[in-house]
Amino acid sequence: MPPKKPSRTAAKPVRPSALQAESLQQTRREHASETAEDYVEAIADLTASLGEARVVDLARRLGVTHVTVNRTLARLQQAGFVTARPYRGIFLTAEGRQLAAACQQRHTTVIAFLRSLGISEHAAEIDAEGIEHHVSPETLAAFERHLRREAR
Amino acid sequence: MPPKKPSRTAAKPVRPSALQAESLQQTRREHASETAEDYVEAIADLTASLGEARVVDLARRLGVTHVTVNRTLARLQQAGFVTARPYRGIFLTAEGRQLAAACQQRHTTVIAFLRSLGISEHAAEIDAEGIEHHVSPETLAAFERHLRREAR
DNA sequence: TACATCTTGTAGCTTAGGCTACATTTTGCC
């Protein structure tokens, strides 16, 4: 017989499709909030070190043009994370500060966790910037647990 | 004096902007290849279990409509990862199979690593789907090292 | 063989996030 006749009436795949679909949908949702998270975190960092966040500073730090920053800030304002008046600095709302604090904390934890595995500072910084947005509360807790165990 | 007069002549921020910009740019590059990776991996899985990958199967597994699958497949064909003839199944090129194998391996490693930290199967599956694309070779090696250590 | 159902394809819409080019406002400095 020929090697593999595709049976039209689906035999069960190894990894269930429903679970992978759920995972991918969650990943897409995380990507949708990722920009907001990186922006508020950057704004909080800049405000802490410079007293305010300006469009150019954000553009430099985020690695995009000031145009991209401007349009994104408009959305973040709509979403209630920042306040901005034309030609003035950018500031976080209470909601924005809360999100920023959570993101800063998570970012720090992810980097510390990667470092604890012996990963170089440079690679840890780079990988953490992407990984952080896909770390569920359960996984974040496991990272913290591992760090506490390491500290013993 | 007022609390914080923003000095226009940038004092050095805590986290250097250049490093964060580099990290974010790398994250965006990873997102650009993410769709291709998830697709070839799904095509390989389906081909292994069903003998071929069809548009509907991919749509179900990826959690999107068949329209989205169709347009993405056109791009993957352009990129040389898959071959497809109208109304026929989808198949990987040699390059596609190579990418799929690497992604399957990495996916497996990431899940095993998360499980080894005590994370539940469900959370591990979901988080791995996002995390996998942001794991550099150095970090992947660290995950494997940790798994070998655990196995002792 | 006919026909209903399943599958695949396509037209056209939306949003997000990049960009260049150019206009306008603010700021620093003489």
Next chain:
DNA sequence: GGCAAAATGTAGCCTAAGCTACAAGATGTA
């Protein structure tokens, strides 16, 4: 105060990735 440079804003372009609605081909079964 005036002016150049810096910062900010805006118009308009691109691509990716999602969608609904509809068209057309393929398949299985009566």
